[in-house]
Amino acid sequence: MRHHLILRVISKLLIPFIMLFALYVQFHGDYGPGGGFQAGVIFGSAIIVYALVFGLDNAQKIISESMLGFLIALGLLLYAGVGFATMLKGGNFLDYSVLSGDFIAGQHLGILLVELGVGITVAAVMVAIFFSFAGRGAGDSQEDKAPH
Amino acid sequence: MLSSIYSLLMAGIFVVLDAVDVAFTEAAVGAGISTVLMLSTLSLTASREKIHTHTPVLPVIIVLATGALLIYGTLGMPEFGLTMAPIHQHVAPRYINVSPIEIGVPNMVTSILASYRGYDTLGELTVIFTAGISVLLLLRRRRRRTPGTPTGPVAKPDTSGGDQA
Numbered sequence: 001m002r003h004h005l006i007l008r009v010i011s012k013l014l015i016p017f018i019m020l021f022a023l024y025v026q027f028h029g030d031y032g033p034g035g036g037f038q039a040g041v042i043f044g045s046a047i048i049v050y051a052l053v054f055g056l057d058n059a060q061k062i063i064s065e066s067m068l069g070f071l072i073a074l075g076l077l078l079y080a081g082v083g084f085a086t087m088l089k090g091g092n093f094l095d096y097s098v099l100s101g102d103f104i105a106g107q108h109l110g111i112l113l114v115e116l117g118v119g120i121t122v123a124a125v126m127v128a129i130f131f132s133f134a135g136r137g138a139g140d141s142q143e144d145k146a147p148h
Numbered sequence: 149m150l151s152s153i154y155s156l157l158m159a160g161i162f163v164v165l166d167a168v169d170v171a172f173t174e175a176a177v178g179a180g181i182s183t184v185l186m187l188s189t190l191s192l193t194a195s196r197e198k199i200h201t202h203t204p205v206l207p208v209i210i211v212l213a214t215g216a217l218l219i220y221g222t223l224g225m226p227e228f229g230l231t232m233a234p235i236h237q238h239v240a241p242r243y244i245n246v247s248p249i250e251i252g253v254p255n256m257v258t259s260i261l262a263s264y265r266g267y268d269t270l271g272e273l274t275v276i277f278t279a280g281i282s283v284l285l286l287l288r289r290r291r292r293r294t295p296g297t298p299t300g301p302v303a304k305p306d307t308s309g310g311d312q313a
Contacts, residue, residue, distance in 0.1 A: 025172075030253045033168035035261065041176040048184055069284070076277045079270055094266035104252035111253060111262040118273055125280030126181055132287035133188040 004053075011053045018046040026119045030108065036115035040122025047123075048130045056134050068128040075121025082113045151186070155179040169257045 026039035051059035083094040091098035096110025155178025162171035226233035243260055251259040261269050 029258050030255055032255060033172050033257075035169065035255075035258050038169070038172045038176050041173070041181055045176065045180050045184075048181070052184070065288070072277060072280050076273055079273055083266070083270065094263075094270070096263060107251045107259075107263060108253065111251075111258060114262050114266065114269070115258070118269065121273055121277055121280075125276050128280055129283045130181075130184065130188065132284055133185065133192065136192060136287050 007053055011049055015046050015050055018049070019043060022046065022119075022123075026115065027112070029115055030111060036118030037122050039115075040119040040124075041126060043119065044123040044126030044130075047127045051130065051134065056131065060131065063127065065128065065131060068124045068131070071120055071124035072128060075117040075119070075124065078117035078120065079114050082110055082117070086110070149183075152179045152183040155182075169255075 022039045022043035025034035025042060026036060029035035029039065047059060047063065050062070082096070082099075086095050086098055087093055089098040094110070094114075096114075097103050097106045099109050100106035155174055159171040159175040159179065162168070162174055226235075243256065243264065247256055247259045247264070248254070251263050253259040253263075
């Protein structure tokens with residue numbers, strides 16, 4: 001799709017706003033609709049749109065597959081880490097109230113961190129799945145042509 | 149294409165039903181990502197079906213039995229839209245009444261998912277993590293081969309020997 005000028009220009013215009021909207025959904029999820037899962041999917045779809053329009057190789061220059069693998073684990077570790085942090089501070093697992101001096105502020109902090117973990121993992125998984133599907137297609141067509 | 153439109157319509161229905169978070173997810177996942185993944189899956193498959201030598205009797209029986217069991221299970225569910233259903237009587241009133249004081253988060257869906265049901269959400273995230281890792285393990289394998297060698301088995305003993313040494 002590299003030769004479609006309109007698609008390239010429009011997607012270049014839209015992708016920053018899609019990412020910004022994902023961040024809004026991520027960090028405003030306490031007050032409005034949304035949360036980590038939705039934000040992760042939206043952020044991932046921004047990178048997928050980039051990969052669709054500008055090609056898989058260009059997208060993988062931005063975020064490599066090893067980086068994606070790292071991010072997939074990082075989100076889950078952040079979530080579980082919050083749970084263990086609450087245990088170290090004397091509460092139950094994932095009992096956010098002990099994270100801060102104030103009861104409500106602790107809950108806010110815990111929810112924010114946990115949702116961030118969800119968002120990171122979901123975005124990375126979505127992009128990684130798309131990359132592996134798209135990369136597999138490219139590899140197959142070359143291999144099919146060569147031996148047969 | 150049709151499933152994408154269907155998901156978008158479902159998202160509209162969820163908005164009408166005041167389930168904004170679900171509508172959000174449906175629009176982003178159903179109409180967006182899953183359509184892209186469906187199309188990329190279609191691009192991986194061949195255009196002709198493989199000819200099967202055996203007749204799939206046992207799978208059909210299993211599928212029909214499971215379907216019948218699931219339909220039988222729905223018979224025990226309360227009537228659609230019933231306000232006296234157990235789901236509205238058990239913990240839902242407590243969440244609605246106490247969560248603004250206990251959690252202080254205006255979006256009740258977030259407070260339930262992230263705080264009251266933190267274990268559940270951790271489990272869901274683990275499911276997503278596992279799914280992502282499995283897809284990577286299944287599909288990434290082929291990309292590790294060097295592009296110059298068209299036959300994999302010839303190149304493989306060299307790499308494994310190098311690892312052992």
